Amino acid sequence: MAKATESTLEIDLSALRHNYQFIKSKLHASTKMMGVVKANGYGSDGIIIAKELSRIGCDYFAVAYAGEGEQLRDVEITTPILVLHPLPTNFNTILEKCLEPSIYSLKMLKEFITFAGSKNQKDYPIHLKFNTGLNRLGFITSEIAAVQQLLSKTSSVKVKSIFSHLAASEDPEENDFTNGQIKKFEHISEEIKTILGYQPLRHTLNTSGILNFPEAQFDMVRCGIGLYGYGNDVRFNKHLIPVLSLKTVISQIHHLSDGDTVGYNRKGKASKALKTATLPIGHADGIPRSLGQGKASVYINGKEAPIIGNVCMDMIMVNVTNINCEEGDEVIIFDKNHTADTLATKMNSISYELLTGLSSRIKRTITYT
């Protein structure tokens, strides 16, 4: 494979296929897979990821906002798309692009029914979101009667699925709470089936839910981070392959002497002879400033090079005193061996934040290795 000659996020589609198959292998053959491709495919490239997932048979997609679904429709992706967090101002886009809204409040249900009716829709697919403990979005149990009221008076919409979201599926210490959420969701499902007279699809598991609570897979699962190769747990990470590698290149090498300093505010200090490399990637690209001053390292020719001084907007400087390297050499920020998960830990965060923070300025390329 060609070496990076500028800051590049490599997308390994064979790793994506591997993760998809591994997660499928944890599920019943009949359980549908909803690939979560919100936030531009967790910071990668939502279109590239969605095209590959739809090619290999992914049943459904989830995005956060209507505009993200619109982007997928505009490249001819025809897989059903759930919009997790629609806003009334997006209803037109939703209808025009055949997107399926998550309906999470009575106010929104009323508004969407009125809207769909005004556009002469019949059985427009909607998804009812229930709050079982995350307290973010969703109906509560006591609203079910009012939901029934509204649905009984319209044929403009039809409930395609009901779902809920787990608060702590990755945390074994919260297993009792998670099992409580699952129980609650089961009861809600029964009630909804009774009031509708049919069984909509049911889904409540995200990646960690799939891996830790497979008994609660119901009819479909919503998998995000696992598809990108992170399982939030060493037991699962060893079966998943990180899809994304962030690489860059050495722009310039400097030889400093005792007393010289590096970068803004002179936060990098040479106490003896020091060789530094300047890299064309900074906090505007999604390398947090908190990783500066030695907090994190990059990898050059197999050796670890700590960030020296503050992270700049467009650059970082790294200590390469003991590394045999030259201008133009490839630099690894994270890859399959030095994972985004490990780097995220150094910024007191999680892979999700590091990946989705990678800016559009970074070039995306596909690799098949």
Ligand SMILES: *Cc1c(COP(=O)(O)O)cnc(C)c1O
């Ligand atoms: C983002 C999201 C998911 C995916 O979660 P992962 O942990 O990435 O698998 C699933 N469901 C909802 C409602 C989400 O917001």
